[in-house]
Amino acid sequence: MRKTVIAQEAFRNISTGASRTVYLFFVISFILFSGAGWSSRTVVDLSMDAEKFRQAGGSVTIVSAPAKIDGEQCDALSKTSGISSSGAIRQIESITFSALPDRALNQYAITPGFASLLSSTSLETSVSGIWISRDLSSDTGWLAGSKVSLSDGRTSDVAGVYDFPSDGRDQSLAYAVASPYSYSDLFDECWIDSWPISPQSEQLSYLSVLASPDGIFEMEVPTIRQLNSTLGVKFDGSEKFDKVPFVAVQIFLIAISFSSATIWIWTRRLEFSSALHAGVRRADIILQLIIEFSVLMVPAGLVSAIILYFFSHYSNPDPWISSFCVGLKFIFISALAFLLSIIFTPLFLREDNLFRYFKER
Amino acid sequence: MQINLTDVSHSFSGQPQLFTHVTFSICSGEMVAIVGPSGSGKSTLLSILAGWQKPSEGEVLRSGIESISWVFQNPHGVAQRSALDHVSLPLLARGLGRSEADTEARRILEIFGLLELSHRPFSSLSGGEAQRLMLSRAVAKKPSVLLVDEPTAQLDMASAKTVNAVLSSLSGIDSIVVVATHDFHTRDACSRVIDLNDFIIDESS
Numbered sequence: 001m002r003k004t005v006i007a008q009e010a011f012r013n014i015s016t017g018a019s020r021t022v023y024l025f026f027v028i029s030f031i032l033f034s035g036a037g038w039s040s041r042t043v044v045d046l047s048m049d050a051e052k053f054r055q056a057g058g059s060v061t062i063v064s065a066p067a068k069i070d071g072e073q074c075d076a077l078s079k080t081s082g083i084s085s086s087g088a089i090r091q092i093e094s095i096t097f098s099a100l101p102d103r104a105l106n107q108y109a110i111t112p113g114f115a116s117l118l119s120s121t122s123l124e125t126s127v128s129g130i131w132i133s134r135d136l137s138s139d140t141g142w143l144a145g146s147k148v149s150l151s152d153g154r155t156s157d158v159a160g161v162y163d164f165p166s167d168g169r170d171q172s173l174a175y176a177v178a179s180p181y182s183y184s185d186l187f188d189e190c191w192i193d194s195w196p197i198s199p200q201s202e203q204l205s206y207l208s209v210l211a212s213p214d215g216i217f218e219m220e221v222p223t224i225r226q227l228n229s230t231l232g233v234k235f236d237g238s239e240k241f242d243k244v245p246f247v248a249v250q251i252f253l254i255a256i257s258f259s260s261a262t263i264w265i266w267t268r269r270l271e272f273s274s275a276l277h278a279g280v281r282r283a284d285i286i287l288q289l290i291i292e293f294s295v296l297m298v299p300a301g302l303v304s305a306i307i308l309y310f311f312s313h314y315s316n317p318d319p320w321i322s323s324f325c326v327g328l329k330f331i332f333i334s335a336l337a338f339l340l341s342i343i344f345t346p347l348f349l350r351e352d353n354l355f356r357y358f359k360e361r
Numbered sequence: 362m363q364i365n366l367t368d369v370s371h372s373f374s375g376q377p378q379l380f381t382h383v384t385f386s387i388c389s390g391e392m393v394a395i396v397g398p399s400g401s402g403k404s405t406l407l408s409i410l411a412g413w414q415k416p417s418e419g420e421v422l423r424s425g426i427e428s429i430s431w432v433f434q435n436p437h438g439v440a441q442r443s444a445l446d447h448v449s450l451p452l453l454a455r456g457l458g459r460s461e462a463d464t465e466a467r468r469i470l471e472i473f474g475l476l477e478l479s480h481r482p483f484s485s486l487s488g489g490e491a492q493r494l495m496l497s498r499a500v501a502k503k504p505s506v507l508l509v510d511e512p513t514a515q516l517d518m519a520s521a522k523t524v525n526a527v528l529s530s531l532s533g534i535d536s537i538v539v540v541a542t543h544d545f546h547t548r549d550a551c552s553r554v555i556d557l558n559d560f561i562i563d564e565s566s
Binding site for chain 2 (some may be wrong): 001002004005009012013016017018069144270271274275277278279281309352354355358
């Protein structure tokens with residue numbers, strides 16, 4: 001058959017519905033999307049888990065050495081690769097506001113780096129004022145820019161409000177005030193937010209602890225703890241990713257795609273055996289089937305890719321493209337399995353099967 | 362073109378002998394009816410003539426046979442495709458372009474009295490029309506051998522009459538035509554009759 005004629009036959013089959021057009025379109029769309037959607041959402045879920053771990057302070061390591069932490073060195077750790085923010089803190093005299101005269105609140109001196117660790121935005125050293133916790137802000141109605149009166153008659157500006165939810169983390173800062181201080185004083189703790197967490201982060205945190213001239217830590221040995229250990233000591237994204245049964249699902253998807261295409265062809269076996277009997281070459285039938293499949297694959301793939309795009313976007317804390325590409329890989333795998341079945345299944349169609357088909361009818 | 366059957370016998374495993382020692386020759390231009398009661402092996406003999414089934418015993422020689430067309434008792438086609446598409450397909454398979462194939466297919470459809478139905482989908486054709494369409498498709502292939510299996514078995518009297526008329530017109534074509542039938546009218550349309558009753562062992566005697 002001429003190539004143009006084969007294409008015409010394929011398009012006529014599609015337009016008349018002889019291709020089982022609706023069945024094929026929905027089967028292709030369903031299979032393409034289910035695999036792609038699952039894989040994409042699995043990646044997004046892992047990103048969300050990682051984000052949850054970070055948001056809950058699981059990635060924050062605290063090195064504690066009372067009055068031995070160099071605030072400037074601690075802040076400088078944030079310039080190290082893998083450390084997003086770091087800052088030092090020490091508890092100072094409590095503070096009492098006029099609005100809450102009966103309650104002396106914990107007050108902490110913090111380095112500018114600590115403020116960015118709390119707020120995820122950098123804080124200029126020139127910005128003056130105190131930082132208050134979200135709970136305190138909710139109770140008093142104070143927001144960034146508010147002017148507050150202290151019980152001793154002084155006033156202070158609220159430089160910002162930080163979130164410190166009750167999600168299992170150390171609650172020392174949950175209802176407190178943090179005041180940025182200069183580097184001149186020493187601090188009690190150095191907080192380091194590192195991602196991904198590596199043993200190196202812990203080692204680096206010691207750099208903020210002042211050592212005696214002979215290199216030995218003065219006084220007691222600094223201690224290390226995690227801000228929030230309720231979600232596990234570490235979040236190993238790649239380990240969790242490796243545990244997802246991507247390969248098994250891919251094999252399952254290949255089997256389903258291959259079988260669906262086989263069923264599609266097998267339900268039309270009489271038509272193809274009859275075509276062979278009419279003198280149509282097997283290669284021409286295969287080419288015709290590939291064209292029919294491709295014509296339906298393009299819109300089905302497009303629809304799947306569009307839905308996949310939204311799946312990759314929705315609630316994804318990371319760039320969407322990585323989960324989209326994982327889903328896209330599943331679309332290609334399914335399409336390839338369909339194609340392989342289309343090439344191999346017609347090899348089992350035989351002209352003389354016509355006689356058997358009619359005997360069985 | 363010729364088909365020679367010599368001492369052909371056949372039986373399916375575990376079942377009684379269908380026919381024994383069938384011997385005959387058919388030449389091109391001949392139209393032969395194979396008759397016999399139901400279950401006597403008419404369709405099986407056709408499949409042996411086509412080479413799709415090997416006989417249990419005996420020899421089948423085919424000389425000059427290039428292609429075989431088969432028309433079955435139940436007309437089969439692609440429900441959604443037109444009558445014209447069905448007849449064009451074997452012509453397109455021979456390498457003709459679309460317009461040439463359609464022109465030739467219309468000529469054949471006119472011979473078989475189906476031209477007015479050329480654009481109707483297969484599913485909308487009556488049994489008789491569908492059977493005539495299958496015959497016209499088979500003829501379009503220009504086969505060396507045309508095997509027709511019980512063409513009127515599923516049809517009403519009027520439809521069977523039109524199919525028999527078409528079969529009568531096939532006697533002029535340069536092919537071997539073999540029709541398996543138990544319809545007297547179909548048998549009468551053929552130039553020769555082979556009765557399978559002559560090749561069945563009477564186990565009661």
